Amino acid sequence: MEVYVDDEAKLTLHGLQQHYVKLKETEKNRKLLELLDLLEFNQVVIFVKSVQRCGALHQLLSEQNFPSIAIHRQMPQEERLARYQAFKDFQKRILVATDLFGRGMDIERVNIVFNYDMPEDSDSYLHRVARAGRFGTKGLAITFVSDETDAKTLNSVQDRFDISITELPDTIDVSTYIEGRTN
Template identity: 50%
Template sequence: MEQVNDKLGKLINLTQKDGKLSPSKETQQTHAAVTDDQIEIFIDNETKSKLHGVQQYYVTLNNDDKKKLFRLLSVVPFKQAVIFRKPASSYKRLCKSLNENNLSAVEIHPGIPENERLAHYKKFKEGQTRIVVATKLFECGMNVARANIVFNYDMPENTDTYLDRIARDGGVGAKCLVITFVADGSDAKILNEVQSRFGVQITEMPDEVDMITYMKN
């Protein structure tokens, strides 16, 4: 497997693996996307293998310079986008910045009431807003077939979470572009674990990406 990059590779001991799919739990408990109920999600090897049909890249950050997010959103064509953040992150600040830059966005996370989450989801589903900032509450239970770009603004905590963020209705198996920000050696380690576990190659984001590879007809 290709290391995330030479600089980050010096921070951690990245090992070569055979790239075969690793067995995982047959089921896992996760909160429903909008409601406070719980549902059980089944993830099998067939689902994992569909990651091979998804365009996946990483972007290296210097000094946590996430202004790159705004640059990418301004130059990479997309219909709708999902931006995943860690639960402790500031969603409101990011949404405010996005809207101030004429990038219509809403937030969906446990910190807002359920009725507000439903309203935000309705706006996103109906195309009234192009971007949603979310946590793992958004990872299942919603139909986001129009979303063709996923940003891992914050690195998932493990390979299961990485898979969950992509394996959603309208996501896995469909054309989709996944961009993951890598800020340090810890992030690089997780991304290389993703490559090894799922047998995929995640390369550095090129200057240009062919829209045909991720834009749905």
């Protein structure tokens, strides 16, 4: 049986700059804060695997003076929509979310997506990272790999979509992931 990936999915992934960071689970917070300080961005979406992690990471970011907002499935629909609208209206620059947010949300200013926790499968990866670089713009996706299961998922993403996801380099040219910017 052959699985065909639609052309739009391939185009989405091939237009994105995609990297991974190999690290221990306990190093994720420090690395995320370091990268948020280092990288230039319009808006960022950070995907996590659970409601609990969503709340905890949002709290950490707020304590570190990063303007974040959280969206997860245990919030009432009205609250989720209000927070989505606030993010879309650029009232906050960082969104921490579960996979609930991964599908169908289009926000033009998002140019970086972090997979703080590895998605469960290649479909979820596609839906998450496709939040960056929408509307034909550039984007950057950074995935944290903290164990063997994460590494296997990353390999399956690369195989399925025929892409190469490389280790995050020490420096990234801002013009490669933000539209209209030069180094």
